[in-house]
Amino acid sequence: MLPTVHEPEPTMLRVLSILLAWSLAVGCLRHPEPMLDSGTTDPKPNPTDPDPNPLPPFGGTGETVVGATGIARVLFLPGGFRMGCTDGQIGCESDETPVQPVELTYSFELGVTEITQQQYLDLTGNQPSNFDGCGPTCPVEQVNWHMAANFANALSRAEGFPECYRCIGQGRDVLCERVDRPMECSGFRMPTEAEWEYAARCGDDTLFSGSNTIVEVAWTNGNANRTHEVATLAPSPCGTYDMTGNVFEWTEDGYRKDYRKERKTDRFSNRSDNDTKVVRGGAWTTGEPTSRISYRNFKYPDERLNYVGLRIARTVR
Numbered sequence: 226m227l228p229t230v231h232e233p234e235p236t237m238l239r240v241l242s243i244l245l246a247w248s249l250a251v252g253c254l255r256h257p258e259p260m261l262d263s264g265t266t267d268p269k270p271n272p273t274d275p276d277p278n279p280l281p282p283f284g285g286t287g288e289t290v291v292g293a294t295g296i297a298r299v300l301f302l303p304g305g306f307r308m309g310c311t312d313g314q315i316g317c318e319s320d321e322t323p324v325q326p327v328e329l330t331y332s333f334e335l336g337v338t339e340i341t342q343q344q345y346l347d348l349t350g351n352q353p354s355n356f357d358g359c360g361p362t363c364p365v366e367q368v369n370w371h372m373a374a375n376f377a378n379a380l381s382r383a384e385g386f387p388e389c390y391r392c393i394g395q396g397r398d399v400l401c402e403r404v405d406r407p408m409e410c411s412g413f414r415m416p417t418e419a420e421w422e423y424a425a426r427c428g429d430d431t432l433f434s435g436s437n438t439i440v441e442v443a444w445t446n447g448n449a450n451r452t453h454e455v456a457t458l459a460p461s462p463c464g465t466y467d468m469t470g471n472v473f474e475w476t477e478d479g480y481r482k483d484y485r486k487e488r489k490t491d492r493f494s495n496r497s498d499n500d501t502k503v504v505r506g507g508a509w510t511t512g513e514p515t516s517r518i519s520y521r522n523f524k525y526p527d528e529r530l531n532y533v534g535l536r537i538a539r540t541v542r
Contacts, residue, residue, distance in 0.1 A: 280305040280306075280307070280326045280328060280488070281303070281304050281305040281328060282304055282305065282428070283304045283305070283306055283423070283426070283427070283428030284301065284302035284303045284304025284329075284332075285301075285302050285304070285428070286299050286300055286301055286302065286427075286463050286464065287299075287300035287301075287302060287332070288300060289337065289464060290334055292383075292384040293383060293384050293385075294344070294347070294348070294380060294383050294384060296336065296340075296344060296380065296537070297336070297337040297338075298334035298335060298336055298337060298537070298539065299334065299335055299336075299337055299424070299463055299464050299465055300332060300333075300334050300541065301329075301332060301333055301334070301335060301420075301423065301424050301463070302332050303328075303329055303330050303331055303332060304328070304329060304423070304428075305326065305327060305328040305329070306326075306327055306422070306423050306426055306428070307324050307325070307326055307327070308324065308325045308326075308327045308419060308422050308423075308484065308492070308519070309321045309322055309323065309324040309325055309484050309519055310322050310324060310519055311324055311430050311519065312430060313429075313430030313431060313432060313437075313518075314430075314432065314517055314518070314519050315432065315514075315517070316514045316517075317517075317519065318520065318521070319482070319483065320481075320482045320483055320484075320521050321484070321519045321520070321521060322483065322484060323483075323484055323485075323486040324484070324486070325484040325485060325486060325487070325488070325489060325492070326488040326489070327419050327423070327488070327489050327490075327492045328488070328489070328490045328491070329419065329420065329423055329490075329491060329492075330490060330491055331408055331491070331540055331541070331542055332540075332541040332542070333408070333416070333420055333538055333539060333540050333541060334538060334539045334541060335416060335420065335421075335424045335465065335536065335537075335538050336465075336536040336537045336538070337456070337464060337465055337466060338364075338455040338456050338465075338466050338467060338536070339364040339365075339455055339466075339467055339471060339472060339474065339534050339535065339536050340364065340365050340376065340534060340535050340536065340537060341361060341362050341363060341364060341365060341455055342354050342357065342359070342360070342361050342362075342363055342364070342365045343361035343362065344365070345365040345368070345376060346361075348376060348379040348380055348383060349375065349376055349379055349396075351396055351397075353365065353366075353367045353368055353372065353397060353529065354366050354367055354531075355367050355531035356451050356452045356531065359451060359452050359453070359454070360454060362454045362455055362456075363452045363453065363454050363455065364452055364455055364467070364471050364472045364534040365534050365535070366452060366472050366530070366531045366532060366533060366534045367529040367530065367531055367533075368475075368529065368533070368534060368535060369397075369526060369527050369528055369529045370401075370415075370475050370502050370524075370526035370527070371392070371399050371400050371401045371526060371527065372397065372399060372529075373415055373475045373535040374389075374390040374392065374399075374401035374403075374414070374415070375390070375392050375395075375399045375401055376535065376537075377389060377390065377412070377413040377414050377415065377535075377537055378390050378392060378401075378412070378413075380413040380537060381412035381413045384413070386411055386412035386413060386539070387410065387411060387412045388404065388412050389403060389404055389405070389407070389410035389412045389413065389414040390402060390403055390404060390414070391403075391404055397529070403477070406493060406495075407477045407493060407538075407540070408491055408493065408540050409540070410540060411539065411540055411541075411542070412539065413537045413538070413539050414477065414537070414538055414539065415474075415475050415476055415477050415535060415536075415537070415538060416474075416476055416477065416536065416538035417476060417477045417478055417492065417493045417538075418476045418477070418478040418492070418493075418494070418503045418505065418521075419489075419491075419492035419493065420538055421468075421474065421476055421505045421506075421536075422505070422518065422519065424463060424465060424468070425461070425465075425468045425469075425505070425506070425518050426518060427461050427462050427463040427465075428462075429462070431518065432513075432517050432518060433469040433516060433517065433518055434461045434465070434468035434469045434506075434518055435459060435460060435461030435462060435468075435469070436459065439469065439470070439513050439516060441458065441459050442458050442459050442460075442461070442467075442468075442469050442470070443458065443467070443469035443470025443471070443507065443516060444458070444467070444470040444471045444509050445469075445470045445507060445508070445509060445510075445511055445512060445513070445516050446509065446510055446511060446512050447512065447513070449470075449509040450509070451509060452471055452472060452509055452531075452532075453471060453509070455467055455471065467506075468506050468536075469506055469507055469516050469518070470506070470507050470508060470509065470511070470516055471506075471508060471509060471534075472506075472508050472509070472532055472533055472534035473504040473505065473506055473507065473508045473522060473524075473530075473532055473533045473534070474504060474505055474506050474533075474534060474535055474536045475502060475504055475524075475533065475534075475535050476502065476503045476504065476505055477493065477502075478493060478494045478495075478502065478503045479494050479495060479496050479497025479498075479500075479501070479502060479503070480494075480497050480498060480499060480501045480502065480503045480521070480523035481494050481496065481497065481498050482498050497523075499523070500525065500526075501523040501524060501525050501526070502523060502524060502525075502526050503521055503522070503523055504522050504523065504524050504533055505520075505521065505522070507520065508532035508533070509532060510532045511532075
């Protein structure tokens, strides 16, 4: 025979209900939600909330420009990018960190190729290259920073633009200094370090400019023992050649050993840690690690080396 189950009395149910309600009330009093000054509950951060000041995307390119001298340039439009040791880079050096958000607010032209021996000879009357037997369409090398600036002035005069440098002397003994911040001059000059990397990346994060496979786009120590004719390998998607390999390229920036993590607008470093200038892009002497798109090197402005040349730039506003 089953035991008899006694239902609780109605009075007991009311007591239990009162005790439960009292318990919940005490718990709420002991653990109140944090309040803002406005009296509202503190909202939890939402990781999907949009950045109030997002970095603009890569701006793309415009038409290729060919001036009176026949030197072709790609027009790069304003935009943003992350500069330095980004996810696509491998084996970074300490001076490529921290990754720095950069926005360029102006358009600029950048040479389709490195300046060739013939182009340099036509405008300066000089042939400084060690590999002069390579041919007229090989990149000019053994030009120091001052010689590169002097060439840019000659190109500005030939195409009717103001000169960006004050120079004294001539040939290999020329000495130059900037007239103004690079992006403020509408004549020809060397690119800033940020302009160079913005163009080399072309909105992507490949190891090398235009590819993750170095032999497709670059003359380096894996496939060359000297310079080679420009534009004989594949271009980047933006239409520039040899931004990886062949010769390092002078920039306007003084070398500083690390980046700043803060976002920079129209980034340019006039100061240097060691009185040197940044060179970019790798050369026929470098291997894969030192030919990467974010790799940085530096040279003294008066150094003439058979693996350093130049590529011209110009601000367009």
